[in-house]
Every structure is written in structure tokens, then in C-alpha cells.
Amino acid sequence: MKTLLPTSTAGSLPKPSWLAEPETLWSPWKLAGDELIAAKQDALRVALQEQSLAGTDIVSDGEQTRQHFVTTFIEHLNGVDFANRKTVKIRDRYDASVPVVVSEVSRQKPVFVEDAKFLRQQTKQPIKWALPGPMTMVDTLYDDHYHSREKLAWEFAKILNQEAKELEAVGVDIIQFDEPAFNVFFEEVNDWGIACLERAIEGLKCETAVHICYGYGIKANTDWKKTLGSEWRQYEEIFPKLQASNIDIISLECHNSHVPMELMELVRGKKIMVGAIDVATNTIETPEEVATTLREALKYVDADKLYPCTNCGMAPLSREVARGKLQALSAGAEIIRNELATSND
């Protein structure tokens, strides 16, 4: 990456109202069949243009191609029954009706590879593609076959590795695994979660990232956050092992969060996508606020490893707010780039 402090988003951007209900998480598609394929591609073009105009350096599809960050991937697998659902507690936080693993899981065909190829054709900028992480996938299902979270996660890791290798082959520069579950099940993360993640990236030459956040600004998450106290030290439990892992980039929530920034010292040496945009509020950050977060992060992250980012996805926001936040992120990064250039003179 040539640009210092390259900006990106953690994941999703708002969907146009003709594709899915706006400002709603996981809202169903409004179209079907060939019309849906064409509409997703058009939405991807729009999302890409929003990022380009805002000056985002590492671009993505804005997750216009998926309805849910986990289940859209699982829908393409064998061994999972979507018709007869069961209710489970997601991340120990909220009940959800989820699909059931009924037999051995395997990938029927590539899931996002065609979409990623399409994105690659639309831009020369570096592109990032998000996949769910193995532990978060396990946590979004009821397992009636393996009866072991670890075994199922390992099977998912192998499947994700197949998909990741094909994404790399069509020109994806950074493959990101979303692992919000890493913030909840510390013991399992250290026992097998990070090992499964490393299985998912085995043999990849492109860069790899793991996104660990405190979730979208939905009620179940904001209620949970209230129970976490004034300092959120969850990252502390898993950073030492992540630091020693093969993952290149760690994507974290920082701005307006109660995460003590000094915890980033524990992963010194890794590239860090620093969340400098709060996705749980409609208030658009000023460039100076973004710069303040980045300046603080620079105490613990070397400048060549700092990647300004959003705390999480922006799907539930209005397009106007998301656009303003993208612009603020770029402007804030530019302030720090100028400061770094001056201090090096």
C-alpha cells in the first residue's frame, strides 16, 4: 500500500431502497432471479462510487451482495437445513431463529467469487472482501450433527479457505473475516478460535484481516454494552494470541467506544484498522474528531501500520449519513497525513 493511512470501511454500506428496505438490518431483497443479480451489481457500482467520491482508499462492495453477513454464506453450503429452524442465543445476547446443521457441511459452489470478480472489473483501487469467521458462523447456527463447536468451526474454516483462495485468484487484495464472537467467548478463542482462523487463511498470499467489534447499533447490542462497565477490556483476553498469529490486519472498534486504546500495544507489529467512525449514531464526526482518534492510536500503532476505518458496518444508517461519515474519515486521515509529513521535514 503506497498511501500512508489508507482508509476503508469495516464492511457494509446502506442499500438503495430499490434493492432492500433502507435503514434496516438484514432486510429481504425486493427483487428476485436475474433482476436481483443485475440490481445487486448496480448497487455495488453505486457503493463503489460513494467510496471513490469520498476518497476511500481500500474499497469494497459495501456488502450490497449479501443480506446477512453470516447466513448468506451459509445458504450456499450443504448440510444446513434452513426450513426447520431452531432458536438459539446469539453471542449470549439475543434469541434468534437459526438454521440447523443436519449433516456434513461442504460448499456447493463458490459463494462470492463472481461478485468479487465484478468488483475487481470496476476499479483499480485495492479491494477488500469480507467473509464470516468460523467461530461466528458456528454461533449463528444450531448444530445437530457435529455436537462440537470446535469441530464444526474447523469444517467451516476449510470451506472458508476454499472460498478465500478463489477470491484471491480473482484479484481481492485483502480478505477480512468478521469475528464479533471473538469478543465474547475468550476461552474458546484462545483454545481453537484463532487456530480455525489460521486454517481459513492457510496458503493465502493476499493480505488477511480479522474484524472484531461490539456489533451494529441495534438494541440487543447497546443493552449488552451497558453491562460491560466503563472500560471494555475484552480485547485484552485475545490480543496476545492474535499478535502471535499469521493474521496481517486487525480491525477494531475505537471511536466513542469504551475500549482503552492502550490495549493496541498488545498487538504492536500488526496492521490495525482503527475504528474512527461510530456507526451507532447518526451524528457525523468532524474531521478533527477523526484525527483525534487517529492521533491517540498513533501512540500504540506505527504510522505505516495504521489504517483508518469505521467501527463496524454502516448498513443501518441513511445514505446521507453514511456518505458524510466516509468523507469525515478521509478528511481526518488527511489531517494526520499532513501532520506526519510536517514532523518528518
Ligand SMILES: [Zn+2]
Ligand atoms: Zn462489526
